[in-house]
Amino acid sequence: MPGARVVSGERLVPRTMEEEDVPFVQRESVAPEIRYPLGNAVRSRGDFEVSPEGADRFVVCLDESDATPSDPAEETVTRIAAVSVEDARYKRPGLGYWLAADSHGEGYGTAAALAVDYTFREHPTPAVGAQAFASNDASRGLLESLGFEQEGRRRQFMFVDGAYEDMVLYGLRRETWADER
Structure with missing residues (x-):
């Protein structure tokens, strides 16, 4: 079952990723609808690390009203997404x-907005980066929509589903986030 709540939104609750979440993460992330837009390689459950060095990983859940903050029963949460913050401790x-x-x-x-809130609250960083295929x-x-601005583009960055894809780089400054919230 997912771990403790990290932050809570109106409907969504990021919870710490636990070993029990690996089947959900692996199964969903290799589905073509997810894997191709992300450029993910096919990975087995054994290839997933729950807490790699320098990363904060969360499973986003829809919690029932009786889900506990720290140790919810499996039937009180529905996993719908994953979010991560990579490299926050050193860059x-x-x-x-x-x-x-x-x-x-x-x-x-x-759910991405909750991860941005978490990042600016927990880490003394002036900005957060993100990237998406063009x-x-x-x-x-x-x-x-979250206030990220395009900062660059990596041409023909990755070969995905039979073609090379450009990667668009984004950044969001702490001040911009605070002003928009």
């Missing part, structure tokens, strides 16, 4: 996120 943090395929179009992209309009739209 500019990078935001990562994806939604389970059956959660697309439900307005759950705001063809991933949904992800780019989410970043821009």
Whole structure:
């Protein structure tokens, strides 16, 4: 079951990623609807690290009203997404996120906003970075709606699903985030 609540939103609750969450993360992240837009390689459950050095990883859940803050019963939470903050301890943090395929179009992209809040609250960084493939309009739209600004582009960055994809680089300054909130 997911771990303790990290922060709470109106509907979404990021919880610490635990070993029990690996099947969800592995299963969803290798689904073509997720893997191709992210450029993920196919990985087995054994390839996943719950807490790699320098990363904060969370499973985003829809909690029932009786879900406890620290140790919820499995039937009181529904996993819908994963978010991560990479490299926050030694350089500019990078935001990562994806939604389970059956959660697309439900307005759950705001889970990324909870991860940005967490990052600025927990780490003394002046900015957060993120990236999305040029063809991933949904992800780019989410970043821009959160106040991220385009900072660059890596041409033909990765070979994904039979073609090279450009990677668009984004950044969000702490002051911009605070002003918009």
